[in-house]
Amino acid sequence: MNKIEHIGIAVKNLENSNELFSKIFGAPIYKTETVESEGVKTSFFKVGANKIELLEATSEDSPIAKFINIKGEGIHHIAFDVVDIDAEVKRLTNEGFVVLNENPKKGADNKLVVFLHPKTTNGVLIELCQEISLKE
Numbered sequence: 001m002n003k004i005e006h007i008g009i010a011v012k013n014l015e016n017s018n019e020l021f022s023k024i025f026g027a028p029i030y031k032t033e034t035v036e037s038e039g040v041k042t043s044f045f046k047v048g049a050n051k052i053e054l055l056e057a058t059s060e061d062s063p064i065a066k067f068i069n070i071k072g073e074g075i076h077h078i079a080f081d082v083v084d085i086d087a088e089v090k091r092l093t094n095e096g097f098v099v100l101n102e103n104p105k106k107g108a109d110n111k112l113v114v115f116l117h118p119k120t121t122n123g124v125l126i127e128l129c130q131e132i133s134l135k136e
């Protein structure tokens with residue numbers, strides 16, 4: 001695994017949170033994107049070398065809606081950049097981690113993504129991300 005690709009924060013209202021976090025970071029969002037397959041609307045901030053992803057649910061059965069119902073707003077996942085997502089899935093499966101989707105799926109910001117179940121990762125939802133242009 002390489003660096004942290006982004007930190008995902010679950011929010012109730014994206015517009016309000018865009019305003020709140022731009023005050024904190026001193027910079028506006030650089031993009032918004034809806035990923036219907038994940039039931040989310042996202043916006044992105046660059047903070048130095050780091051990326052923050054805000055996520056609002058687009059439906060009541062979205063993972064973000066469920067998370068907010070249980071835990072409230074806050075850090076939802078940590079995403080790591082990987083060079084070969086299939087190799088990482090194999091490696092982590094062999095180590096005994098529960099991979100939520102063995103076949104990488106299309107995420108936001110031109111990435112293929114795979115999630116590890118938080119019950120096998122000390123309660124932290126981990127996302128693996130590979131840049132789509134790096135995948136043959």
Ligand SMILES: CC[C@@H](C(=O)O)C(=O)SCCNC(=O)CCNC(=O)[C@H](O)C(C)(C)COP(=O)(O)OP(=O)(O)OC[C@H]1O[C@@H](n2cnc3c(N)ncnc32)[C@H](O)[C@@H]1OP(=O)(O)O
Pocket residue numbers: 008035038040042053055063064066067070071076077079100106107108109111113115117118123124125127
């Ligand atoms: C924008 C696209 C993409 C990107 O490119 O960056 C994204 O980031 S999409 C982000 C949204 N998508 C996902 O989160 C997909 C992966 N998540 C899931 O598949 C599910 O949320 C889950 C982790 C399998 C849990 O869902 P489910 O099994 O339906 O049950 P519950 O929602 O009722 O929760 C069960 C259990 O798990 C705990 N939980 C849930 N979410 C998290 C979390 N983010 N971090 C830590 N723990 C989490 C929840 O608290 C429950 O715990 P217990 O009560 O102790 O059982």
Ligand SMILES: [Co+2]
Pocket residue numbers: 006008053077079127
């Ligand atoms: Co994410």
